[in-house]
Amino acid sequence: MDIPYTTQARPDTGVYNAKVGVWLFLASEVMLFGALFSAYILLRVGALPADWPHGLLNIPIGTFNTAVLITSSVTVVMAWASLKMGRFDRFKIFQTITVLCALAFLGIKTFEYRDKFTHYEVWKTDGSRLTGHIEGKPAFLTLDKLKDAKVEKIHFLPDPHHYAEGRLAARKHDVEHKAVEIPVSDIKRLSAFVPAHSTYFAIYFTLTGLHALHVLGGAIVIAYLLGPGSRMWFTEPERFINRVETSGLFWHFVDLVWIFLFPVLYLL
């Protein structure tokens, strides 16, 4: 049985069926990410300045990841254009670069996540708050875990400034910061920068985690079309070009989401 309109445009829509399908799918994705962006904005404007972390994300790393994704969008469209010109060899080169860019993005994001899992905030019983690292850089420590392990004190390397002082304060490096010992009995709450830390990190990990899953999904599809799926080029080239185009549309959507995520999460 032949599937209709895999290569020819359907008369009523003017495009082949897979393109209609991918745009319907992307419309649902807009609603998903739109809802999360709205949630972020409402949480952001409703938060007290002292409770909304500033300057905790690494802007150069975020910028580099943005450049990686823009590059991958250029290569994915070049791969599609190469097929349209009948250059299968160039398609392979460009799609390989796209997959490598996707893997680089995910690798850098993993590094960023790991950095957050070993970065802590301490709420002391005297009301003061400190952010910094615990000696040995353990991940996911909590006050309950310290008490269960019968730890009496922690060696803490505080950051020069707390995020509650504002975004620009984090850029001053005139304050000496050296390790301090904090008795566990003086700690009211201890949390790494994980979703449970605050509303900010909850929405940060939700948005970036969901986006990273989309990057992974897109990379798997592109890798399939580069590998075993590319056999279709030799039997049904038009249909294969359309498959590459629809995967490219999804990839562009994923990259466009990041173009909005980067300034919202890293800069504002």
Add this chain to the structure above:
Amino acid sequence: MSLKAFHVVFITASSLLAFAVGVWMLREYRSPEGTTGDLAYGLVSLAVGIGLLLYERYFLRKLKNVSYL
């Protein structure tokens, strides 16, 4: 909308982001905490924004025979 049209939208959005980041970083540079790094970051961002627009023009010329639909 074809991949060509979506790519044009994406590159336009990316260049707008680059210009916005460039202006943002130049404003940071002019603040009391501004550093030379902010100036370099801002100028590079503006250059990337211009580069993306030039690329967009090249892309549109190269694929002028491909449909936007």
